[in-house]
Amino acid sequence: MTQPSGSHLQLKWSCTTNAHNGDNFLAELSLTNLSDKPLPATGWALYFNTCRKIKPETVGGHVDVKHVNGDFWRLAPKAEFTAVAPGETRTFAYEGLFWVIAETDAPLGFYIVYNDGQADARFETIGDPEIAPFTTEGQRNRNANDQVPLSSPSLTFEHNEDLTLLPSDQVGKITPTPISSEWTPGTFTINKDTLIVHSSDLAAEARFLRAAIHDVSAVKLQRAAARPAGRQAIILQVGSVAVSDTLAPKEAYSLEISADTITITGASAHGVFNALQSLRQLFPVAAFLNPQSTLTVPCGKVVDAPRFAYRGMHLDVGRNFSSKESVLRLLDCMALYKLNQFHFHVTDDEGWRLEIPSLPELTEIGSKRGFTQNEHHNLVPCFGSGGDVSNAAGTGFYTREDFIEILKFATARHIEVVPEIDVPGHARAAIKAMNVRYNRLMQTGHETETKQYLLCDFDDASEYESVQLWHDNVICIGQESCYNFIETVLHDIQAMYQAAGAPFTTMHTGGDEVPHGAWEKSPICQAFMKEQGMTTILELQNYFLARYRDLLKKYGLVFGGWEEIALIKKEVDGAHTHGPNPEFVNANFRPYVWNNVWGWGQEDFAYQLANAGYKTVLSNVTNLYFDLAYAKDPAEPGYYWGGFIETRGAYEFCPLDIFTTATVNLMGHALDQDNIASKVRLTAEGTKNIIGIQGQLWAENIRNQGRLEYLAMPRIIALAERAWAVDPKWTFIADANTRKAKMDSDWNEFANRLGQRELARLDGFLGGYGYRIPLPGAKVEGGKLYANLSAPGLDIRYTVDGSEPTAQSALYTAPLDYHAISQHAAFGGIKLAAFSSSNRKSATISVN
Numbered sequence: 001m002t003q004p005s006g007s008h009l010q011l012k013w014s015c016t017t018n019a020h021n022g023d024n025f026l027a028e029l030s031l032t033n034l035s036d037k038p039l040p041a042t043g044w045a046l047y048f049n050t051c052r053k054i055k056p057e058t059v060g061g062h063v064d065v066k067h068v069n070g071d072f073w074r075l076a077p078k079a080e081f082t083a084v085a086p087g088e089t090r091t092f093a094y095e096g097l098f099w100v101i102a103e104t105d106a107p108l109g110f111y112i113v114y115n116d117g118q119a120d121a122r123f124e125t126i127g128d129p130e131i132a133p134f135t136t137e138g139q140r141n142r143n144a145n146d147q148v149p150l151s152s153p154s155l156t157f158e159h160n161e162d163l164t165l166l167p168s169d170q171v172g173k174i175t176p177t178p179i180s181s182e183w184t185p186g187t188f189t190i191n192k193d194t195l196i197v198h199s200s201d202l203a204a205e206a207r208f209l210r211a212a213i214h215d216v217s218a219v220k221l222q223r224a225a226a227r228p229a230g231r232q233a234i235i236l237q238v239g240s241v242a243v244s245d246t247l248a249p250k251e252a253y254s255l256e257i258s259a260d261t262i263t264i265t266g267a268s269a270h271g272v273f274n275a276l277q278s279l280r281q282l283f284p285v286a287a288f289l290n291p292q293s294t295l296t297v298p299c300g301k302v303v304d305a306p307r308f309a310y311r312g313m314h315l316d317v318g319r320n321f322s323s324k325e326s327v328l329r330l331l332d333c334m335a336l337y338k339l340n341q342f343h344f345h346v347t348d349d350e351g352w353r354l355e356i357p358s359l360p361e362l363t364e365i366g367s368k369r370g371f372t373q374n375e376h377h378n379l380v381p382c383f384g385s386g387g388d389v390s391n392a393a394g395t396g397f398y399t400r401e402d403f404i405e406i407l408k409f410a411t412a413r414h415i416e417v418v419p420e421i422d423v424p425g426h427a428r429a430a431i432k433a434m435n436v437r438y439n440r441l442m443q444t445g446h447e448t449e450t451k452q453y454l455l456c457d458f459d460d461a462s463e464y465e466s467v468q469l470w471h472d473n474v475i476c477i478g479q480e481s482c483y484n485f486i487e488t489v490l491h492d493i494q495a496m497y498q499a500a501g502a503p504f505t506t507m508h509t510g511g512d513e514v515p516h517g518a519w520e521k522s523p524i525c526q527a528f529m530k531e532q533g534m535t536t537i538l539e540l541q542n543y544f545l546a547r548y549r550d551l552l553k554k555y556g557l558v559f560g561g562w563e564e565i566a567l568i569k570k571e572v573d574g575a576h577t578h579g580p581n582p583e584f585v586n587a588n589f590r591p592y593v594w595n596n597v598w599g600w601g602q603e604d605f606a607y608q609l610a611n612a613g614y615k616t617v618l619s620n621v622t623n624l625y626f627d628l629a630y631a632k633d634p635a636e637p638g639y640y641w642g643g644f645i646e647t648r649g650a651y652e653f654c655p656l657d658i659f660t661t662a663t664v665n666l667m668g669h670a671l672d673q674d675n676i677a678s679k680v681r682l683t684a685e686g687t688k689n690i691i692g693i694q695g696q697l698w699a700e701n702i703r704n705q706g707r708l709e710y711l712a713m714p715r716i717i718a719l720a721e722r723a724w725a726v727d728p729k730w731t732f733i734a735d736a737n738t739r740k741a742k743m744d745s746d747w748n749e750f751a752n753r754l755g756q757r758e759l760a761r762l763d764g765f766l767g768g769y770g771y772r773i774p775l776p777g778a779k780v781e782g783g784k785l786y787a788n789l790s791a792p793g794l795d796i797r798y799t800v801d802g803s804e805p806t807a808q809s810a811l812y813t814a815p816l817d818y819h820a821i822s823q824h825a826a827f828g829g830i831k832l833a834a835f836s837s838s839n840r841k842s843a844t845i846s847v848n
Contacts, residue, residue: 007126008035013106014132018099019143025052025100029075029107029129032089039084045076045116046126047371049384050096050107051700053469058095065094070349070428070470072380073107076116099142102634104701106131108384111371123371123387134634147668148644151633153832153845157777157788159646162744165792166752174278175717175753176338176724178304179243186299188257190234196223198236204412205236205272212280216287216764217295234262234279241267243305245726247691251340252305255279257297267305270414274338278302281336285757288764289837308655310617310692311723312341313716315708316627318348318422318429319699320383321367321396326705328409329766330712335413336765337720342410343508343592343694345420346398349428349466349473350382353397354419356492359453359485361437366429369394375432376439383700393703400496407500416503418560421489422510424482424544425466425518428473431455434485453485457524464517474518477544478528487551494555506590507552512562514541538569542583549587559589563605566591566614578605580612592617592694594625596658597642599665603658604679611686618693623653626715627698630772635843637701638711642666647774647790650718651750652743654731655693656682660739695719706770713762713771714754714791721750755793763838773842776812776832783819785847787812787832795835802828807839818847 009031016026031046033039049071059065062080067073075092084090100106110126134140140150149155174181190213198206206223214220227233241252250268253275262279266272282297313334315322331342346354352366368378370389378389385394398406410417423430434455441450455475466473475482490507497504519525519537529540545565552559559565566589568581591614593606610616618624621642628645629638636644643649643666654660659676682690695716702708728746733739762769774790787796796812797805800821812832821827829848833841 007112007124008033008037009039009112009124009126010034011110011126011129012132013129015100015105015134015139016093017136017138018101018141019138020095023098023143024055025096025098026093027096027100028091028093030089030091031084033084033086036086038086041081041083042077043116044112044114045074046110046112047072047074047381047387048107048110049073049382051468052100052105053097055095055097059092060094061090061092063092067469068380069472070380070468071382101134101140101142101632102629102636102638102640103131104629104637104639109381109386111381111387113371113387117373121373125387127386128384140632140634142667145667145669148632149668151631151636153776153778153847155777156775156790156845157779157786160777160788160790163748163751163788163790163792166749166756168756170749171752171756172749173298173757174281174302175758176721178278178302179726180304181300181302183298183300186259187296188232188259188262188299190217190219190221190295190297191293192219192221193232194221195227195231195233196221196236197225197227197233198223199225199238202236202238202269202272205269205276208273208412209234209236209276209279212276213295216283216291217293218291219293232260234264236264236272237266238268238272239265241265241271241303241305243303246305246307248306248309251309253278253302254304255302257282257299257301259299262297270340271305273414274304274306275302277336277338278304281757281761285760288761290764306338306724307726308690308692308723310341310694311339311720312343312418312617312692312694313339313719314343314345314619314694314696316345316348316697316699316702317353318345318351318426320385320393320702321351321353322699322702322708323392323396323705324398324402324406326708327406329705329769330708331406331410331413331415332766333713333716333762333769334415337717338724339716339720340415341418341692341694342415343418343420344406345422345508347421347429348426349468349470350379351394352429352433354403354493355397355400356489357400358488358492359433359437361433362430363397364433365436366433367395367397376436379429379432384703403496404500407497407502411500411502416505418506418508419493420508420510420560421486421493422512423486423548424475424477425473425512425514426510427455427475428470430485431472431475451479451481453488454479454481455485457522460519460522460524462517462519462521464515466515467513474514476519476522476524477540478519478522478525483547483551486548490551490555490557504557506558506560507555508560508592509548509552509565510561511545511565514564542581545584549584549589553588559584559587561589561591563591563593563595563609565589566609567605577601580609580614582612585613590615590617590691592619594619594621594696596620596622597666598622598662598671599667599669603662603676604681606658606690607680607682607686610689611680611683613685613689615689615691617691618655618658619696620653620658621696623649624693624695624719625698626650626695626711627701637707639700645715647714647718647754648747648751650695650715651721651747653693653722654727655690655722656687656727657731660731661743693719693723709770710772713769714759717754717758718750751790752792755789755791759791759794760837763836763840768838768840770840773834773836773840775842775845776834778830778832778845778847780818780847783817784815785818785830786815789834791834796832797835798830798832800824800828800830801826802831804844805831805833805841807835807841
């Protein structure tokens with residue numbers, strides 16, 4: 001296999017329209033031959049990824065399109081196809097299922113294979129196609145029923161219209177908002193003579209504080225066990241902190257600042273660490289960009305504790321890989337905002353990302369994606385990762401040493417890492433890796449060992465398709481080898497935690513999206529069911545859960561999983577739905593509940609499970625899936641199957657009454673309030689079982705560190721606010737108008753905190769965290785142009801000649817005389833962009 005350098009083919013793709021033949025779309029792919037030789041009529045095939053199913057019978061241009069598996073597709077010439085002459089362009093029109101309204105819906109990662117299927121096959125990378133703009137309503141709306149408005153400068157302006165720039169003394173100093181904070185005249189100055197005084201059991205926290213101060217001042221403070229007389233000091237201690245209404249009393253703290261002493265008292269070392277984050281947030285914001293030799297913080301007192309014990313962030317590295325550096329940067333941001341659980345999704349159909357020393361094939365095969373004809377050396381490409389196995393998004397894993405480093409890093413920040421090994425579905429990477437192991441051992445004569453960790457039934461004729469379009473991604477749970485595999489993985493992971501000195505309390509088992517039809521035609525599973533006296537697939541699944549529960553109990557672990565682990569199918573009024581499975585209520589199961597899409601009928605699953613007795617983590621898609629696009633804008637990366645989530649959407653999440661802000665369904669239609677009223681609410685006991693909330697970052701569209709940070713921030717800050725701070729007062733206001741007025745007021749203060757403090761801090765944090773800078777809003781009214789932002793405090797700059805705004809462009813400070821500007825000879829339309837304190841810019845908007 002060889003890969004020629006450079007591509008001789010150019011691809012362009014466009015959406016023609018949506019809502020064709022119901023919920024289908026029309027699209028076109030054009031291929032141009034840039035070489036001086038014809039593209040042959042036969043002997044080649046194009047491979048690519050698309051998450052939207054193509055209807056093969058509709059494809060024009062005399063080519064055959066085949067769904068290989070998952071999001072992996074093949075396009076090859078038919079017999080009628082003729083050679084493509086140099087400079088010639090061929091267009092292939094086709095119809096697909098559902099809709100394509102954004103650039104991230106386009107097919108990606110093209111490569112061409114010559115001598116396809118032969119021993120001498122070779123590939124050539126083409127890459128992503130040029131994507132035509134989405135300009136018509138038919139291209140930008142899903143169907144005629146889609147009432148979600150398209151993002152526009154005027155709509156953004158309307159959303160921001162009630163925001164005002166607040167004086168700095170009216171903006172909170174600490175995020176998330178503490179229970180109480182009182183500020184008094186005077187400051188404490190941290191300089192080279194300041195001591196950090198602490199006992200030996202707080203040495204780690206003292207080291208952290210010393211490093212945090214050095215980062216923003218270049219000063220290295222000395223540490224001491226006792227305070228010399230007259231010496232200015234920061235005192236760290238463990239003691240009693242009087243707080244109430246918290247599920248994590250050990251995380252409580254007080255922070256007292258006078259002119260010569262900062263006294264931090266934590267109910268535990270974790271409480272002390274939380275106080276350190278609040279102290280860091282009192283450092284001058286400018287110091288994060290330009291370190292200062294002295295740091296001044298205001299005098300005052302803070303008493304604080306979190307509302308929820310579980311405050312989590314999830315990162316998927318299975319679909320696309322994120323480097324160790326990217327993970328450590330995310331953990332640092334989590335610590336700054338007092339999040340304490342890192343849900344690390346390290347396996348999926350598309351990749352196995354963690355070295356398991358006992359089973360080296362898992363990363364040798366399962367961590368690589370690229371050109372392959374048999375998946376004996378690597379998996380097929382996914383999500384546009386392309387034919388090159390060295391692609392950093394498709395290929396990569398954490399060595400044992402990497403993972404131990406991540407664990408140590410997180411533990412030093414009082415963040416617990418919850419690994420997820422997804423089974424029995426979402427397991428294709430593991431299945432393929434264990435198949436390679438099986439074949440190798442068969443060839444070397446070790447037949448007794450071949451099936452020790454086998455995850456498939458080679459004779460399984462079950463027909464199914466997963467949500468992500470896989471047909472072979474479910475492990476065979478009727479054979480003992482699958483339980484050998486799970487326990488071996490558990491054993492090796494536990495050893496890494498022990499080597500890192502990190503707490504290992506929970507294994508997230510996935511357990512979600514097992515497609516209908518799995519195991520039904522597996523001879524092994526059917527024989528096992530007969531042997532055990534089982535008559536339904538549900539009994540087989542419950543057997544699997546019980547076996548897995550026993551394994552986790554052996555290792556002293558909580559059984560974490562997506563909501564499906566705690567649900568059971570049931571029939572209500574002739575309709576099939578799901579409800580809490582009574583079998584595992586007292587089995588130390590922890591469901592993470594994601595499915596609350598408004599209008600799907602499953603909005604109250606989390607409350608049903610909590611009321612039934614399950615300790616539940618709210619992971620609601622409609623507010624907390626940060627891989628979804630910020631807005632309905634073709635240029636915004638991310639999916640939208642659960643809606644569009646601006647930072648305000650995460651901020652307004654009400655954990656104990658999610659219906660408070662429920663207004664419209666996925667297509668923008670007003671919700672049936674009678675239906676909403678019929679949904680289950682939390683009981684008093686159920687409320688006690690909501691242990692926390694978690695944001696999710698799935699990685700289908702996270703192809704690099706920049707995309708990860710863009711999708712993560714500033715939504716994580718809103719997540720942290722809602723997970724830590726007490727219930728917002730508007731949660732309990734019955735009158736809709738009064739409630740909205742209070743929500744708007746609270747959002748205004750938080751938005752100012754983002755614009756004036758938090759985003760500027762992130763500009764210097766870790767060398768600059770790549771958060772999404774919000775687009776300006778703009779409107780023309782009465783001959784004047786008005787502009788605003790969802791983060792008051794950032795700069796808006798503009799040009800009037802059609803050029804891109806830069807950090808040197810004119811600063812918007814007041815409404816512009818649009819009529820006068822438009823009469824100027826050089827007028828080319830007004831363009832505006834928002835700029836951060838480090839002069840990064842947002843996307844540009846145009847007003848013409």
